[in-house]
Amino acid sequence: MIKTADPRRLGLPAPEARLRFDTELQEIGGGPRRRLLMVDDEPAFELSFYCGTCPLLFRRLEGARETLSLERVQERLTGPLDEPDDGGVIEAFGALLPEGEYLPLLLSVEPRLIIPGKEGDYFSGEQVATWGVDQFWGLPQYPQTPYYRTFETVVDADAHLYEFVVPMVPPTRNERERVKEYVALMKEGTVPTAVAISTLDVCQPALDLGDDPSAHWGLTHFLLDGHHKLEAAATAARPVRLLSLLALGESLAGAEDCARLPALRARSRSARTTTGVVGPNDGRSSR
Template structure:
């Protein structure tokens, strides 16, 4: 954690914003089917289900096929921001967002790129220990995208915070020359800044479910700007700054949980096996 700002109202009406949170309804009966992050009126990510007892989730859908960088602020983000309000970046990216309350968090992250089903994958690792595999498919949840793991720490004895940075498009779509440019800059000491819209989901399995019953606090940062920076940082083993605009009221977490994030994010990193 570098710095946190005060909650503020940002964004445009849903009909004018490029991103919004939405609920897909059943064709019959009208009940909720999927909780979604929508980009340009197309479902881009399926998010954790509303019940709060289903496994934590972000799953890339067909609508996630475009980055959301803003040319007017790219030069300011080449180097490190030292304050969330520096350079008007929050207001600039607020033009992409749906109207709502956001908590600005300026973080330092050291990303590690993870592929689903491979070493370090949360969905086939920590999540399976708590929920087991999907009862229908007999497989772990599958996010349909590589993603970055950046931080985790204990919330309390029965809860753990996991942090993820999720690209809008897979790293294989990145321009190789731009990634290498950032690798070089980072090697010279530059710490660039990425920007994300974020959610906090607190999920806990129903009573009587598998092995290790505890809450999973999933802090998910969906990248708006910084796809090349995150891949370069993961390649070079270097840090980047991440300006997170946490969408208050859009995740599966109460106001008190969201208010705890700055303190939790300032703790030392510890994985679940470190618990007493």
């Protein structure tokens, strides 16, 4: 299930918004520019580099230490939203965001919790197949957080879409009783709604460093509200709805790529397979 609304301008001027995108130098006097998602003026996540040829990245930093739930819309989010505009949720969360153009997407997701380096990890699976390991460290990229995989599908023969939901705080910080409450509700048929600010980064290696030199379309949802819901859904193998506010001006994707996203997200789920290259799910569709 996917529903979308027209792109709209949301948010506050960057100095007034709790979230904003920024860049900084890694070290005084030089070094590659880091692309960052900031929370309360502190770096919360390091994102893919601007070049578009480096590997896809979301790396949790010290500034990601709390959720951004809004009490006034909690009751509305306990159940499913039927439309992206339903209940004034977009406007409520828009007050947290940096001013810009956003594409609202209402998605149904079935999250699968991933621990970096373990089974199903994108960074040590599909990413290594394309870029190889980090040339300096000799290891895969490390996101410094558990995350959820929710969807993937074919873009074309040389490109694949990968979708992730990234929590602001790890599931170990969630309250156990609230997770159990949501598990029980989901088993009774409730489908709650989570909210995220999202980016679409299209990354393709400049050199053939791995066995599968394809383009990776990374749709990454940074979770604002719904941390307990996502863990409960992963535990109970149940769906949740996700209201994604895709930051068009902050994504490493052109306008045409972003415009294709709703149609791509409506396709059947399919893992990336090539001759001699099979993803960590052995060619089976992931949940």
